Amino acid sequence: MTIQNLFASALAHPTSPDVRIAALGAAVNLVQCLSINSDQDKMQDLLPAMMRALTDCLNSGQEASAQEALELLVELAGSESRFLRRQIADVEGAMLQVAEAAQLEDGTRHLAVEFVITLAEARERAPGLMRRLLEI
Template sequence: MRTFMESLNNGNEATAQEALELFIELAGTEPRFLRRQILEVVGSMLHVAEAESLEEGTRHLAIEFVITLAEASDGAPGMMRKLPQFISRLFAILMKMVLDIEDDPSWHTAETEDEDAGEW
């Protein structure tokens, strides 16, 4: 984790993104490995997700890690439920990311492939 944070601090986001992808894989396959460091790891990932100075891809990978850890079936949901202090912070980060999506004018002129989409 220290090396990951040092990569970010040194501006080496490509290396940090590779590390994040490995963290995501670890969270999905062996979430219990992170049990002892869960506070530090989740806190660090949320800190990365909040850092507007970082690339969008890096921030999204940090969120993906937290969500993957919460969804992992091997004991991780229980670990995450013990961290209620992070829920409101995660929600605020996600809402900010949603609100930061720029409107694309082509979305308003796009035709749907299925003209009956949304009708019952």
């Protein structure tokens, strides 16, 4: 079993949002520790599972866990925004949906907006990232 398989399994844990959030935190920490872009690229396949951990929490009404997930994703966007570049349209679209969901708590919606703002401010670390989104 590879580390990606281990993370994917934990990120999709069927019953425990705590396991999903812990796996998300571990995945974010791992990506932050990988100093070589090619190593980070190998972890790209985990990004959909990382985002699914967030949506699973939202869909199951675990809003406190969803807020933890959003905080971790904001941290990732701030420190390693280049990691998001290949799937930026999907990630950005998901965050905008969260931000616009009137049934969610204000804190949850604000964290989604904070994610978008953090990406916009990450120009030095990932030049052209937001421009690429606008071209899509």
